[in-house]
Amino acid sequence: MATFETDVVQDIRFARSADGVGIAYAVHGAGPPLLIDACWLSHLQFDWQSPVWRHFLEGMGRVATVIRYDERGHGLSDRNVTDHGLEARVADLEAVADDAGFERFALMAMAQGGPVAIEYAVRHPERLTRLMFYGSYAGAHAAATQQELEMYAAFEALIRVGWARPGSEFRRVFSSMMIPDGTEEQMRWLDDLQQMACDTETAVISRAQRQIIDASARLPEIDVPTLVLHSRGDRMNGFSHARDLASHIRGARLVALESSNHIVLEDEPAWPVLLREVTDFIEADRVVPPPATVGDDITTILSPRELDILRLAAEGYDNEAIAAVLVLSIRTVERHLQNAYAKLGLQGRTARTAAVARLLSRA
CATH class of the missing domain: 1.10.10.10 (Winged helix-like DNA-binding domain superfamily/Winged helix DNA-binding domain)
Structure with a gap:
């Protein structure tokens, strides 16, 4: 068990993926289980001290039993990993879900976790009660504009040149795109988190492999209640990704958050909206339905x-x-x-x- 400055207690565990990579995951909060698909900028310990992530973790923990994990090669998970392909990442999610021990749970895909969650939902519909996407996509390049493709190439160059530098001027480019309305303190935390989450080589390799994954063709196969949450002014993953998800998943509901931040911050009006939407969406999971009988419709x-x-x-x-x-x-x-x-x-x-x-x- 580990206690952090926020007095929140989380249980840190390790699951073994199909290829032997150790995946660190943590459990905190109370309520129906909610598994959060990995966000590449994460560190199970460091996040609790962050003025960018702390309110999100505390808010989710008030309404659910939260299971979250560090992606392979990142945070507390095994480092020096070269395979960041879809199959490996789906296996990581499967390993965490199985090790956590919840028979059924809600799944939230954050950022680049979208394709992994989509594939998991299609392969294991019996495990999911519902599915959420937060600032995510089916494929990073799905319907990308020429300007966006050029931006992706520029990002790779920035990572190679500036990720490991002592100064944060290169990493600040990513921080300012993720939270353009953030304070200087919040920007600095994201600057530092980038280095803490992974090394330069992992940042380059994992990002390159994520860019070629596209699960768009699987969207019509998803058959669980689905909620899509996305900031209208998101500069990292454009709002068009949210429309694409919601329009191709049967019955999905789209909630446009009035924010320019990829990570909705605590002091902006969009945060209570996001928390309320998640709370209402998983409310049905608090009630266990009785077994079906012959007379049931x-x-x-x-x-x-x-x-x-x-x-x-x-x-x-x-x-x-x-x-x-x-x-x-x-x-x-x-x-x-x-x-x-x-x-x-x-x-x-x-x-x-x-x-x-x-x-x-x-x-």
Whole structure:
């Protein structure tokens, strides 16, 4: 256990990813579980002392049991890592989720964590109660303008030249883009956090590998309640990314935060809005629904995607045909069916027949 200057206690643990990399994660707060997908500028200990992050951690901890982790190569996680590809990062998230021990949880993707969370949501829909994106994207280059592409190239050069320098003038470029309305004290903390989070080589390699990941094609496969939170004037990840997420995820709701900061700060009006939206969104997770019974309305138990799949199954379609009609992978169809069977209390070889019968009995 570790106690910090804010008198907040967090439990720091380590999970082992599929390739053996140790991923540091921490648990604090009380309430329904909320797993926060890694933000590249993080340090599980240093963040608690930060005038940029402290209010966010304390606010989330008042409404949820927060599980957050340092990305591979960053913070307290294993350093000197060269693989920052999508599969490795999804495996990190899987390792943390499994090690934390919560059967189901809400997932929040921050910044570059979007593609990882999207892939996890598609692969493991049965684990998620709901999904949130905060200042995030499906792909860094998705719908990027020429000006943005040129900016990405300039950023890499800045990292190579100035990341390790004692002075913060090069790192200040990133700080001023993330929190343009921040105070000098807040800017200095972000300047320092960049060096504390990772070394120059990791910053360059991880960023280059993140830039080529695009999970946009997976968005239509997501079938959990989804909330997209994004600052309208975000200079790091433009607001167009939020529109892209919300318009391609079925039923997603978009909340535009009136801020120019990538990280919404404590003293701006957008912060209580963000906290209220998250609080209201996860409120349903505080209530554990009773097991389904034969008399329950199946349409109130299953998600829209599960119902779509079950209706096609009722028409005689096999899993391969269902996947083709709904433009899903066969694996995703199988996972949705298994999730539906679990909700209906069905198992074994007769589960599909029994689920279809439940659906048809309502017709």
